[in-house]
Amino acid sequence: MPPLLPPLRSAARALPLGLLVVALTVQAAAAVEPHLVLLIVATAAVLCAEAALHRWLPGQVTLLARVRADTMVRRLACDLLLLVGMIRMPGERSEAVYLPLVLGLLLFYALHLATHAAAIRVRQSRTLPLLTRNIDASALRITPAPRALLTRRHGPRLILFGLPLTAGLLVTATNDRPQYAAMGIAVSVGLAAVSLGTLARCLLRRGPATPDEVQEWFDAWLADYRPTVGMYFSGGASSAYQANMWLDALASLDGRPVILLRERFMMQRIGATDLPVICLPKVSQLLRLEQSSLKMLIHPANSGRTSQVLRVPTIKHAFVNHGESDKLSSCNPYAKAYDEVWVAGPAARERYALADVGVRDGDVVEIGRPQLAPIAPYAGPPTGPYTTVLYAPTWEGWDGNPGNTSVVLAGENIVRELLADPGVRLLYKPHPMTGSVDPRAGAADARIQELIHAANRARPGPRPAPGAAAELARRTAELDALTASAFRPDADDAERMLAQGTPEPGRAAAVDAATAAWEAAHWASLPEGEHQIVTSDRPALYACFNAADLLISDVSSVVSDYLAGEKPYAVANTGALSDAEFREAFPTVSAATVLTPDAAGVPALLASVRDPGGDGLAPARADLKLRLLGPSDPPSAVRFADAARELCRAADTHRRRMEERLLPGIPAQRRAEAAKPAREP
Structure with missing residues (x-):
């Protein structure tokens, strides 16, 4: 039976929004038909629901804003209902006495609107046209940012600053003394006025450099630094690992490397590096690179914004990918847009030729995988009391193919068979995007993790x-x-x-x-023998490779990278192909043990890994490693550097030809076009 955890999580996410709707409904009823206790309880419930939404469920706050039920509308409705209910309570209540309270309430919200407008203006003045890391930006007159509560969190600010107002109204509702409400409103109005004044001072003093000054400063830095090679990357929040795996290789290149990004949020997701990191959000900024010394860029991934930088004719482009597998995504037709496609070994070259997607064989360059140097070589069967097995399935992909991931159809069976062996220590490292497309994959992942937790509870081992x-x-x-x-x-x-x-x-x-x-x-x-679930950035995948005696995975780049150590591995076949068809369709499986969805072959697989004479696939793994990753001599880092130098020479040759053309007006036209503001696509 599926675990109750996912439904409980869904119910917990829906609880604050449901509480808010019910509380506002009850509050309206208590205001129309005056009921003091219900009015107080409903108001308190509204405040609690608002706090929970902003603290834990910002996505629902955004959703409410899209249907014009933003925080201000909800808080104003709550306070007005409270005021109406307070006036309608039984007793001698003069509406004239409460009129100043209404005016004070409206004044507070007017100040909140003014503060919100000032916050937008402050953010605009501090939003620079480009961002940098590892570059001295002291010349840009950047000052510390105002409090985030004032500039970027208007919802929590309204809730916090409105608390005295709401509390005063509640006290007045209980004892019919308007002075308490007046005191609360005065405090809230004072807080709003102070925040507005703080932001006004920020607008009056001299702010950071203007966009033109920033661009002039950046152009001067480019002319001084004179970058020659770089990496271009654009992607979503979870894709930064694709660029991070190339940081060390890029830093090892001759010349002056640079990293170019397009999304502002990606600046803090790029890993530790000494290289200059630059975010150029606009196309017009990219086109100005034609006047720079930049000669070549490597591309770890395709994205919608890649085509924009390919428009710069003075820069050569190489697609290096973020991993190679037998999947169709590893020979994407978009690769023909680059000047060269850098692959690990002969298998990738053959893959492009068979795919016939327009990539010429002469544009394919084999460089190996320079980031695989930390992977330790195979040292023979395990010698300790435990065999460490790394189960690292990939995610479900975009096309709905059941053979993409083993998590849904085979994951639980594989894990049960592994946990049933007392000599196995399991490392489970699912792909970070597991469940992002198919909910069944997310549910299976949750069940697998629960199996591992249960096995650890039943298996107390020696402490470290x-x-x-x-x-x-x-x-x-x-x-x-x-x-x-x-x-x-x-x-x-x-x-x-x-x-x-x-x-x-x-x-x-x-x-x-x-x-x-x-x-x-x-x-x-x-603890020795304790199973581990690895879902964070630490330890990294390659560290898990080095700790493992055996890998079980799917058809993915994980298999190709793992082969750098030539250790035994298995691949799950959860598609409609027979064993022979599966091996023929996916060359990376040729040196693997193939597991069926029922995982019946796991015990025999473990026995072969532990037996010094039972591993008959070692020669096949060595041959497959050579085919997938290329030769070890010269090292991959050397081949990567040689490819970069050759592409830089091609860029130099292209520039000379452009300068010697009989139509000198073409470069001049390009310079004129680059100077024009480009319209965002």
């Missing part, structure tokens, strides 16, 4: 060595000190840009060393 927890805490503190943001809670993008100026020398290397120390402390701190 004394002091291991303290060592992990120390390493965690060291790593957090290097990677955690040091920003004020109220800091905005402009203030973060100022704070993230010129980096300390060697910071990225220090983060790498601290990460390695943390990973060692993490594994040492775990």
Whole structure:
């Protein structure tokens, strides 16, 4: 039977909104037919529901705003209903006495509107046309941001500043003394007036540099730094890992690397690096790069905004992808838009040729996978009391193919078979997008995690060595000190840009060393034999590779990367293909044990991994590694650097040809077009 946890979570998410609707309805009834107790209880329930929505369910707050039921409308309705109910209560209540209260209430909301307008203007004045990291921005006159409660959280501000007003009205409703309501309104009006005055001072003093000044400053920096190579990345909030895996490889290139982004939120999602990071949100800013020294860009992913940078004719572009698998997404037709497609090994070259998507074989360059250097080589069968198995399924994908992920049809069976073996330690690392498209995948993931928790409860094992927890805490503190943001809670993008100026020398290397120390402390701190669910950024996937004796996964780039260590692995076949068809369709499966949805082959798989003579697939894995990742000599990092130099030479040659053209007006036209403000698509 499916666990009750997902339905309970859904009910918990709906509770505040339901409470708000019921409370407002009861409050209206208590105002029309005066009932003091119901009026007080309903008002308190409205306040609690509002606080819960803003604290835990901001998506529902946005949804209400879209149907014109935003925070101000709801709070005004609540206070007016309270005022009406208070006036209609039995007793000698003069409406003339309560008229000033109505006017005071309206004054408070008028000040709130004025404050909201001033906050919008302040945010606009502090929204720079571009953002940077690891570049000294002190010349831009950036000052600390005002309190976020004043500029970016108008809903919580209204609730907080309106509390004295609502409390005063409630007290007056109970004892018919208008002075309490007047006192509460006066306090709320005072808070609103102070916040408005604070924002007005921000508008009157000289703010950050103007857009033209920022662009002039950035052009001067480009002319001084003279970048030659870079990485271009655009994507959603959960896709930053695709760029982060290329940071070290980019930093190792000759020249002056730079990272170009398009989304402002991505600035803080890019990992630790000493390289300059630049966010250029507008197309017009990208087109100005034609006048820069930038020669080539690598692209870890395709996105809708990629086509915009491809319009710059002086820059050469290489698609490097964020992982290779036998899926169709690894030979996307969009790849033909790039000057070159850099792949790991011969298998990817063959994949593009078979897919016939318009990528010429001469544009495919084999560079290996430079980020796989940290993966440890196979050292033979496990020698300890436990065999560590990493189950790392991929997500369900966009096309609805049941063979994309094993989580739905086979995940629970695989995990049950693994947990049934007392000599197995399971590491379960689902894809971060599991359940984002198909709810069944999310539900299966929740059931798998519950199976693992239950197995750990029934399997108390020996505790880690004394002091291991303290060592992990120390390493965690060291790593957090290097990677955690040091920003004020109220800091905005402009203030973060100022704070993230010129980096300390060697910071990225220090983060790498601290990460390695943390990973060692993490594994040492775990109870021997305890199963683990890994859903956070730490430990990283490659650290799990090194801890595992066996991988069970799906047809995905995880398999290709894992083969760098030549360890045994298995792939789940949950589609409609037979075993022979499955192996023929997906070359990465040729050196794997194939598991059916019932996971009946798991015991035999574990036996072969533990038996020194039972692993008959080792030669096949070595051959497949060569086919997927290319040769080890020269190393992938060297081949990556050579490919970058060759593409830079091609860019230089192209520029010379353009300068020698018989039609010199074409470059001049391009410069004129780049100077024009571009319309956002």
